[in-house]
Amino acid sequence: MLLILPLGFSAVWRLQHQIDRQLDRAEEENDDVLLRSGKLVRVLSLEYGTFLADVYWTRAVQYFGLKRFRQAMSMDMLWPLLDLSTTLDPHLLVAYRFGCFFLAEPTPQGAGQPNLAVMFVQRGIAANPEYWRLYQDLGFLYYWELRDYQKASEAFLEGSRHPDALDWMKVMAAKIAGEGRSRETSMFLWRQIYESTKDDTIRKNAFNHVQLIKAESDMEQLDEILFEFEQEHTRLPDGFGELIRLGLLPGRPLDPAGYPYALSTLGKVEFDPKSPLAITTKKR
Structure with a gap:
């Protein structure tokens, strides 16, 4: 028994070393290298599958973070890493919950593959039918990324039937x-x-x-004020200062990040270029 343990950990170390070399080589070759089949790795890793699943998931997070930091327009190895980690351990809930958003977010914030993200969560539900929050994630993907409101409602409703599900799931479905x-x-x-x-x-x-949703509401209200001013004065205001002097605004309007909104020459409310919300909007 004492002899078997070192041999087992030695095999895991060798496999981990191969994983590291694959990822390094993939970065150098623009991600053209595909990782091996998760089913094959499961056979090779024997009882260390759960451990290796955590390793692959960690690599997926590192890969995603690096690509996002570099504003890369492709994340070709993200799916193979997520596939491997959840093939090795189908109950690795953290990989389904966060990995689906890594896949779904538009490039360069994510992989821009919402349909693949839906399939991934559905696979997680099949392997973990008792975990209701995966239905929450599925409903969210349908609602926000695919704008399929019927399927979003159905996902929330199905999840609400679980005994541990929170009441708001049924409310959202309706x-x-x-x-x-x-x-x-x-x-x-x-x-x-x-x-x-x-x-x-x-x-x-x-x-x-x-914050962006709050800003959207702000801009809508400001647009209404600008429209009323233009209807009354048959021109655009000189700026927010004129609206403040006329009592139409209590002060300089700020976005949720604390930066003042800007008014274009066409009378459109915009983000200040220095606002982090302006930067986020450009990236999406």
């Missing part, structure tokens, strides 16, 4: 079925993601979306 896409619903869903995740990347992304 709300989406009746209203489709709405700013209130979008805000609620992004807040749920923000409050339920412990991953800093997902949390930051959700917070950015919450």
Whole structure:
């Protein structure tokens, strides 16, 4: 027994070394190298499959973070890494929950593959039917990324039938079925993601979306004020200062990040170029 353990860990180390070399070589060759089949790795790794699944998942997170930092327009190896990690351990819930958003987010924030993300979550549900939050993720993908409100409603409704599911799942199913896409619903869903995740990347992304939705509401209200001014004065205001002097605004309007909104020469409300929300909008 004492002899078998070192041999087993030696085999794991050798396999891990091969994984590292594959990822390094893939970076050098523009991600053309495909990782081996997860089923084959499972056979080779014997009882160390769960350990190796964690290794592959860690590599997926590192790969995603590096590509996102570099604003890469392709993440060809993200799916093979996610596929391997969940083939080795079909119960690796963290990979399904975060990996689906890595896949679904538009490039260069993510892989830009929402349909693949849906398939991935559905695979997670098949392997973990008792975990209701995967239905939450599925509903979110249908709602936000694919804008398929019927399927989004169905996903939330199916998840709501689980005994441990929170009441808001059923509320969302009814709300989406009746209203489709709405700013209130979008805000609620992004807040749920923000409050339920412990991953800093997902949390930051959700917070950015919450701020963008708030800014969208701000801009809509400001556009209404500008329209009323133009109807009355048959011209555009000189700037927000004139609107403040006339009492139409209480002060200089700020976006949710704390930067002042800008007014273009065409009378359109815009983000200040220095605002992080302007940068986020350009990336999407």
